[in-house]
Amino acid sequence: MALIVICVGALCLALFVGSRIKRARARRELEEHSIEPETLHELLTVNQKLRVFDVRQPLDLLAYSELIPGATRIPPKEVLANPLLIPREEDAVVYCTCPDDKTSREILQRALSLNFSRVKVLRGGLAAWKAKGYPVVPYRDAFRLDTEI
Template sequence: MLYGTAMTALALLVLAGIGGVVWALRRRRTREIEQHFIDADALRPLLEPDAKILLFDVRQPLDLLARSEMIPGAKRIPPKEILANPSLIPADVDAVLYCTCEGQKTSRQIVEHGLKLGFSRVRLLRGGLGAWKAKGYPVVPYTESFRLDTAV
């Protein structure tokens, strides 16, 4: 009986240790991504005509269908294409990505992938398109055709 209790306690201790390591790794990754955020107010002056920054709309097709507008000067690239071919975003130029959702799952995934590949000049628009619009900054209609393939 004592042996079984000791083994159970040891197993729980090992599981708690693994959980702690996983938590620490996730926290570290979140902090690393947080360093690559930019607010709408900081982005706005960077989009002036003489600025040397690229802006990419990486929203999922259904999000684009629901809100067929984008930030002026942005280039639309489906997330699936960027993940398959990261060179669509130049590594030697400052670039900002944005999507729709509050948690920014899509743009986070792309930035994480880019960071693993050595892209250091890519940033995320905090709050995405919604934050941009909440500041009253302009948007333009998105009129190009696109596929509703949502697989990432």
């Protein structure tokens, strides 16, 4: 009986340590591939080759029908299904409005798993951009309210 308790304890400890390592790795990865709103704003004023992608969920887009100027709207479901919608050979930034940039992180992880190296996540998404007083433009194209990822 004692051996079973020890084995179960060891297994629980291993799972706990493994999950902590995985979270730390994900945080480092996100840190390495994040960009602050100020930095993005500076880059956009001098670098026309930087591509920006709005990957917000449809309901978020409905609530805030605006984009960062020059951004291309791509539904997250489409990007996750076809990551090549984001160019592999160009600098790109994705943003959303999810808490902790959840959708952007999912897209980043998918892109990195396919060896994309030039994609970044806008830290804080559209809300952080707007909080700095940076411009937005109205989004007027029709879109579907399909909320599945």
